[in-house]
Amino acid sequence: MLLKKLITGLVGASVILACYWLGLFISDIFHLAVPGAVCGLMMLLILLFVLPSIKDSVAFAAQPLLSHMSLLFIPVVMGVGVYWTNITDNITSLAIAVVVTTCLVLGIQAKLTVWLMADDESETPSNIDEKCQ
């Protein structure tokens, strides 16, 4: 059982890594503007459609990477200290750019969606049910 899990994980991890390296390679060789990791993602996506049988092992190997992705950002986010003066020098404009526009677009987009999807109101009751639980 454990051995089976191990093999599933290894197969999945190999597929992900192969797509990653192939993505880097292709992005580099063809001087694509799209980053290598994203090329790899597109390739894995295509592969999942072509070979649905590998889905289980890929999903198994992807699970820990996806659910703990926050951990992988730590080294980079720590490096923001280097750009600290860039941030403090422009703090007003950055604050407006991030806070105000985020709220504005969030509200307007939601309003727009309500207006566009006026016919889909039937979806709402199930949501209310869940909220009441």
Added chain:
Amino acid sequence: MDLQTFTNMIVWLVVTVCCYGIALACAKKLRLNPLCHPIVVTVALVSLLLVVSDTQVTQFQSYTYLLHWLLGPATVALAVPIHNQWDRVKKLGVNGWISIAFGGVFAPVLACFTLYIFDAPMTLQLTMMLKSVSTPFAMSTADAIGGVGELAAVFVIVTGIVGAIMSDSLFRLLKISNANAQGLALGTVAHAIGTAKAIQKGEQVAAMAVLAMCITGIVTVLILPPLFSLFIAV
């Protein structure tokens, strides 16, 4: 690699993972309050330890390079949730696409325009274009469009936290109860952190948020770099 460096690598990797573990426990305890997002808490704890141990940030980054490297394969792994959403993508309909396109275009463009009006440096303006795609996408694309990965990560995380915190009062103020509207707006504008918030609002909101997040991320990342290289070439 000498023994000293190797020990440092192991120690800092373990320390970072432990800090992250504490951060996860905090997030769980405080019922997923967006302000105590695991990244915020982990960064605070690690910074404290760096100061106490008198370690340079650049040294820390080289010791924990393994984590940074794993971000590449993790980005590739995002194909799995996108593949899971495929049936929903097909059923989304024109209205859904219009909604996502609206948020996906206006959130970054308005933010950049704000920086442009305030005459902020070009690097900041370019980096701001990535504010509403999830962090792995933003970081891998930052270099390609002349932005800075570190800043992109911070803008993205702050945007997500703001979106998640403000969404409740915003939706109440505007009287928006439609699950699709809430989900699409949160996923498009506030990516993964907004999606985490959406999960608390119910299954339909969560599904729509995941869908919107995936589409915004992929489309932004595929369109922006070619657009910018064209821009630079002209």
